[in-house]
Each structure stands twice: as C-alpha cells, then as structure tokens.
Amino acid sequence: MAATTQKQNPDAAVRSDVVVGHPKRPFKRYFRETGWRHLIGIVMSIFAAFPLLYVFSASLNPGGTLVTANSLFSNFSFESYVDLFNRPQQPYAAWFGNTLLIGGISSLGTVFLGALAAYAFSRMRFIGRRVGLLTLLLVQMFPQLLAVVAIFLLLSGISEIFPAIGLNSQIGLIMVYLGGALGVNTYLMYGFFNTVPSSIDEAAKIDGAGHARIFFTIILRLVAPILAVVGLLSFVGTTSEFVIASIVLIDPDKQTLAVGLYQFVSQEFSRNWSIFAAGAVLAAIPVMTLFLFLQKYIVGGLTAGSVK
Amino acid sequence: MTTTPETDPGPIRQSARAKRATRIADAAAGGWKIVAVKILGLGVVDAIAIYALFVLVRSESWLVAGLVVAVTLLVNWIYFSRGKLPAKYLAPGLIFLAIFQIFVLLYSGYIAFTNYGTGHNSTKADAVNSLLLSSQNRVADSPNYRLTVLEQLGEISFLVTEPDGSVSIGGNERPLKEVQNAQLEGGVAVGLDGYTSLGFQDILGKQTEIAAISVPLTDDPNDGMLRTPDGSSAFLYTSSLDYDEAAGTMRDKNSGITYSDIGTGAFTSDAGQELLPGWKIEVGLDNFVRAFSEDSIRGPLISVTVWTFAFAFLSVFTTFALGLFLAIVFNDKRMKSRKYYRIIMILPYAFPGFLSALVWAGMMNQEFGFINVVLLGGAEVPWLTNEWLAKGSILFVNLWLGFPYMFLVTTGALQAIPEELTEAATVDGAKPWAIFRFVKLPLLLVSVAPLLISSFAFNFNNFNLIYMLTNGGPRDVSAGVNVGATDILISMVYKVAFVGANRDYGLASAFAIIIFILVAGIAIISFRRTKSLEELN
Numbered sequence: 135m136a137a138t139t140q141k142q143n144p145d146a147a148v149r150s151d152v153v154v155g156h157p158k159r160p161f162k163r164y165f166r167e168t169g170w171r172h173l174i175g176i177v178m179s180i181f182a183a184f185p186l187l188y189v190f191s192a193s194l195n196p197g198g199t200l201v202t203a204n205s206l207f208s209n210f211s212f213e214s215y216v217d218l219f220n221r222p223q224q225p226y227a228a229w230f231g232n233t234l235l236i237g238g239i240s241s242l243g244t245v246f247l248g249a250l251a252a253y254a255f256s257r258m259r260f261i262g263r264r265v266g267l268l269t270l271l272l273v274q275m276f277p278q279l280l281a282v283v284a285i286f287l288l289l290s291g292i293s294e295i296f297p298a299i300g301l302n303s304q305i306g307l308i309m310v311y312l313g314g315a316l317g318v319n320t321y322l323m324y325g326f327f328n329t330v331p332s333s334i335d336e337a338a339k340i341d342g343a344g345h346a347r348i349f350f351t352i353i354l355r356l357v358a359p360i361l362a363v364v365g366l367l368s369f370v371g372t373t374s375e376f377v378i379a380s381i382v383l384i385d386p387d388k389q390t391l392a393v394g395l396y397q398f399v400s401q402e403f404s405r406n407w408s409i410f411a412a413g414a415v416l417a418a419i420p421v422m423t424l425f426l427f428l429q430k431y432i433v434g435g436l437t438a439g440s441v442k
Numbered sequence: 443m444t445t446t447p448e449t450d451p452g453p454i455r456q457s458a459r460a461k462r463a464t465r466i467a468d469a470a471a472g473g474w475k476i477v478a479v480k481i482l483g484l485g486v487v488d489a490i491a492i493y494a495l496f497v498l499v500r501s502e503s504w505l506v507a508g509l510v511v512a513v514t515l516l517v518n519w520i521y522f523s524r525g526k527l528p529a530k531y532l533a534p535g536l537i538f539l540a541i542f543q544i545f546v547l548l549y550s551g552y553i554a555f556t557n558y559g560t561g562h563n564s565t566k567a568d569a570v571n572s573l574l575l576s577s578q579n580r581v582a583d584s585p586n587y588r589l590t591v592l593e594q595l596g597e598i599s600f601l602v603t604e605p606d607g608s609v610s611i612g613g614n615e616r617p618l619k620e621v622q623n624a625q626l627e628g629g630v631a632v633g634l635d636g637y638t639s640l641g642f643q644d645i646l647g648k649q650t651e652i653a654a655i656s657v658p659l660t661d662d663p664n665d666g667m668l669r670t671p672d673g674s675s676a677f678l679y680t681s682s683l684d685y686d687e688a689a690g691t692m693r694d695k696n697s698g699i700t701y702s703d704i705g706t707g708a709f710t711s712d713a714g715q716e717l718l719p720g721w722k723i724e725v726g727l728d729n730f731v732r733a734f735s736e737d738s739i740r741g742p743l744i745s746v747t748v749w750t751f752a753f754a755f756l757s758v759f760t761t762f763a764l765g766l767f768l769a770i771v772f773n774d775k776r777m778k779s780r781k782y783y784r785i786i787m788i789l790p791y792a793f794p795g796f797l798s799a800l801v802w803a804g805m806m807n808q809e810f811g812f813i814n815v816v817l818l819g820g821a822e823v824p825w826l827t828n829e830w831l832a833k834g835s836i837l838f839v840n841l842w843l844g845f846p847y848m849f850l851v852t853t854g855a856l857q858a859i860p861e862e863l864t865e866a867a868t869v870d871g872a873k874p875w876a877i878f879r880f881v882k883l884p885l886l887l888v889s890v891a892p893l894l895i896s897s898f899a900f901n902f903n904n905f906n907l908i909y910m911l912t913n914g915g916p917r918d919v920s921a922g923v924n925v926g927a928t929d930i931l932i933s934m935v936y937k938v939a940f941v942g943a944n945r946d947y948g949l950a951s952a953f954a955i956i957i958f959i960l961v962a963g964i965a966i967i968s969f970r971r972t973k974s975l976e977e978l979n
Contacts, residue, residue: 168774175783182786183786284547284553295506315539370794374906376905376909426788
C-alpha cells in the first residue's frame, strides 16, 4: 500500500504542474505524457483519411483507370465530374435525384409515423401497450431484408394489378421502407418523449388544447432533436440501402446511387475508375456534410436509447 | 399506495363524467383546421381505396378486395368515432408494419414450403399455355388470313378476315370471335367501331409486341394459333405439344413421348425428363430437407453460418477494442488539438458504407490496386480472392468502417463515469490498470452492452460490406448453390434468390427462415443478458 501511494504522488504533482501551465517540459517527459498520444493520433488519422484522399485524387484524374489512380494527385482536373453527367447508359443525375427523393420522403414518413406511435406509447395508457412496446423491441431484431424474397414476390404480385406501386416503382420502394419505420425508431423516440414532462401536456389541456394540437404544436417542437436524429439516420440508411432497392428498381433511370454505382463498378471495374471516383465523391458530400454538422446530436441520439 | 379512485390519474379508470368532459373539451379545442385536415386525409385514403377496389374487382382478386374493404372501413371507423386516441396515433404506422414487415416475414415462411423459382413461378394453367406457345411451328399448308391490327386502350387485337370471307377479332389469350359490323374494303375487313386501326408506321413501331401475339383459333389451344410475321397477313401455327386436359398429360407429337404431372410441379416423362416451365406447388419440408441433407448444400450452409457468427463477433470485438483504446488515449485533458483528430477519425463513419466497400475493393485489387502496387511494390497478394485473405480483408475493412462509431460511443460512456470513482479508487491505492479493469470497464460495459448487441445484430446482416467488397467470393465450386467463402447468410439468401440464371425462391426463403430462428435465439439470449447487466447497476 505504501509503495503505491508513493508512486501516485509524482503523478499528482504532474497534474497540478500542467494546470498551472509550464510550457517547457523536457521532451522525454512530454512524450511520455502526451506525445505518444499524438503519434497514435497521426497514425490513426492517416488510416482513417487515406482511402478518402485516394478516391478524391482518383476523381481528379480524368480518363484514369485503377492503375493510374495509384499515383496520387498527379493530375488536377474536374473533367471526370463533367463526364459523369454525360453518360446515357449510366444516368448519374437521375440516380442522384432518385436517391435524394426516396431518402427524403422515406425519412420524413419514418419520422412522422414513428413520432405518432411514440406519442401514443408515451402519453396514453391503453390495453396492449406493454405488449406493443415489447413487440416493437422484438421486431427491431428482424430486419426487413430477411424477407427480401417475399417482398419481391409481394411487389411483383401487386404490379400485376397496380403497376404504379409494384415492381420497378419508387412509390413501391418507399412503401416498403415505411414498413420498417416503426420497428427501427419508435423505441428511440419513445425514450425521448418520456423525458418531456407530462405536466406540459396537462397545462395545455387546461388551457383548452386538444390532443392533436398538443401533439403537433407543443410536443413535436420539444422533441425536435430526436426527430432530427431519427430523420438523419433513416436518410443515411435508405440512401445506402442496396438489397431491396436492387430488386425493386429495374430501369436504370429509376435506380438509386447504391444500385447504380455498384453496377457501374461491376460492369467496368478498372477502366473508368476515375468516373466512378467522381461519382462516389459527389454521392458522399451530402451525407458527410450532414454528419459532420450534426455529429453531436447523432452520437447523443445513438447512445440515448441505452446510456441512461 | 392508497390512491382513491377520484385521484387516480389513469385515463382507463376515469369516470364516465370525466370522459365526457374530456371529449367535449377535445371537440371544442380541436379547431376547424384539424378537422379539415382529417377530412381531407380520409377523403384521399378512401378515394384511393375505391379506385383500388374497382381494379381488384375487375381482375377478380376477391380476397385482396375483401382485405382492402376491411382495412378502409377500419380506418374510417377509427378516425370518425370519438375516443380511441391510441388507435388514431398508431394506425398509420401499424398498417405499413403489418404489410411490409410482419406479413412479408410470414409470407417467406410460406414460400419456404414451395418450389417457387425459375421455371416454377406460376400456376399450372399458365405453364400449359406457355409450353404450348413456346413449341409453336407454322402449319405447312396454312391458309393466308388477311389481317388488320387494331388497338383499343393500349391493348392490341387482330381483326382477321378468314379465307371464307367471315370476319373475327381476337387477341393474346382471347380466342377469335366473329364480328358483323366491320368496315370492309375489297373483301378485307379494315376497321371496327371503337378500335383504332394501326397504320404501317405504328406497326413498325410496335413490331416486337405484335410479333409476340398469338391468337387462339378456338377455345381449345390444340387447334392452333394465328401469328403474323408482317402485320398484314396471319398464318396458322400449331404446337408440337399436345395437351390432354382430361388426363392432364402433355404429348410430344414429334417424338411421341408422353409427359405427365407426377406431382413435382412440372410435366415429367417416364424417363425423368422435365418440360419447363413448370408451375408452383407446395413441397412441404423439401427445401429444409435439401438444406440439411444434400451434401452440396449442407456443407456451404454450415460453413456460411459459422463464418457469419465469426464475422459478426470478430467485427464487434475488433472495432470495440480499437475504439476503446483510442477513447482512452484521447481522453486526456492535457492533450491538445484532440478535436481535430476526432473529426478526421469520424470520417470513415460519415462516408457512405457501400462506397467505402467499393473503394477498398479497388485498393485491394490483386493486379492494379494501391496496396499491392504502391505499398507492397508490385507484389500480387490475392487480398480478395484467397479464401482466408479475403476473410481477413473483410474484417480489416470493417474495422476501418466501424472503429469511429465505437470510438465515439465509448468516449461518451467513459466521460459519463463520475470522476469520484477514479479518485476513490486512487485513494484506496489502486493502480491505473486496476482502476480501468475493475472500476471503469465494468461500468462501461453496462452502458455500451446494448450497443454492442445491436452492432452484432447489424453485422450479422451486413450485406453491403460483403457483397460490395468480395461479392461473397472466392466462389466455392463444389457447392450446389451459388455461394462463396466470404458469403454470410443474408448474402447467400440474396444470391440464391436473385443472382444467376437459376433462381430458387423456395430454398432462399428456407435459408431466411433458418436465419430468422438463429436471430430469434440471439434476441432471447441478449434480452436476458442485458437484464442481468442492468441488475449490476
């Protein structure tokens, strides 16, 4: 015991040292305290950022193949980005628009359906509430893509009667995504709704507000952070969803970026690497910007369900 | 707990008076805007339902029509009756959930018991029709039927003037029917009221569509079909197959072989030869029996299952270990510019996952990839094409994709552990490692365990990474199904069902049901584990 307390003492001295602020530490001591951390930081930053730099450099090398992409930043031209939009076989602009449209509508729908359900579970007491919550927890464990064959056959059955919402229709795909809305996010929202004190509802009720007004004008505003998180997560999720999108959307004009770019790469893997890279960079920009701006909320939202 | 009924706030046990008061208050407070939105929304739903009903009744899908009626009535009842608040808020989500998550899971269960797939995707009547159609040959001495192509509402019909001068109309699967009021021109019918006659240009534009049409001469398909090579004259085609409806057998007129329905979903000759397409039948447990007894399927199924678990577990373990390590390294207030490292390290998480896998697939390419050509100076290491290297590469790329998330989560959890605990342990004489091992780690695990479990569940079905990086390959040539060394269960389902010429929906669904059972097992175990972990707190 005595030995350990003695050992701890110098450490405590170091800490008070730093708080006071002595800029000149001997290098050895500096390295032992924080320097090695920077070393790990630099190594990890290279590991994390290198593939992104690589793809960015490949996109600036027009006409480049997989081989020429290896000489990083040897060229600096945005020609591939222009080429990307002039390929009738691979309608990149349409893919981009479809992805934003499908992702946007399904994430809005997901947020709305989830918020309605979370409000009911959080504020109302009814028969089957506990069972309902438990069922939602269970349903979360079974992702829709397990039933991909049945989804395909269901949609092809629908398209015999209503071609507009069956196979090869974006409305059909959005409906499938909305089917997963409750399963994935309601529980997360439910937890957040519970943190809003119900005395606020009661005060509004006494002031004469109906349940719909309380929900739309009061509660939805108070839970806005979780709505943003769920909306963003579901947007990111749908934009990179491949399995269901690849079997539902058949015409190139209707496909999303995930399906289109995958086929682009598998058709001409190494030949048009530069154009693929340009497409990848453009596709990543909206998602990455959203992510970096909303970083704090996302991490908070991800852990909200579990870290109490 | 001595609450009297008067003060109990639970709405369920409200008195009748209180209920009425709430209702009146609600009605008074709703405002006309909300009512208007409600009526508009229901109007749209009802209009769509009525349209759907028309179409369904026309195509005689009575069961679906009945369901549409039931659901529409239910929705109207929920929203027009008073009260039923929970139902009002839950109904929209539940309807979608019921159709596209719960129904489809049950439906996969049904498909697993059928032989649905390439060559078996329709009813027996359809199979007979397409067999007769596909084996058609032109009758050598067929008379020349003069023909005008008509169109009505996008549907193409043939107006046929038979050699004896009588005029009839027919179309795909609509046998010829005699008509009286056709417009004649030189003994040939050229038009009919209510139809548009197609000119030469129109016929050219729809050439392939018209060439594919065959009009049955009579109700009996064995009498032959009319087809047209040019859009102006038609000839009689008969099938080389002869369908005997009473006996349910197909006879090949040329070879004389009889194919009969022996209950396997296809016409089969005595020698065991099948005529395809066949039709869909229920095969009972056949698909499961095949999955577990045929060596060429059982072997891959077992190795894929083992790899799925190994992949999911190792992915969680490696990403968590690296994330935790980094969280500890950067969780030191003395260190400067931590913010910048954090932003750079979060980048892989923000980059869309499917793109990362494609980019890494390029970098790991054996001949041209950056890793082999630049980093290893021209070595041709088969990163993605050797069985074990491919597995390693997948884990490595998933580490790149997943460590930022674990880093963020564990940083949050570490910072949430109160400083006092560390101080108390220090005062008690614990060394830093002991503090970490016996104080921080258990607390950390309690808070991140649910996230680790959901990460495991995510990786268990991490289709995008596997499919985009290695495509499941290298392919296992000895396997009876399209499967490779790095395939996980979900990518195997996808490949069996949708990749290649031979699609087997029945077997794929049987695999999906097996995954379902495995996941259910994990779910039960994980719920128990999290409960026991919470009790630790």
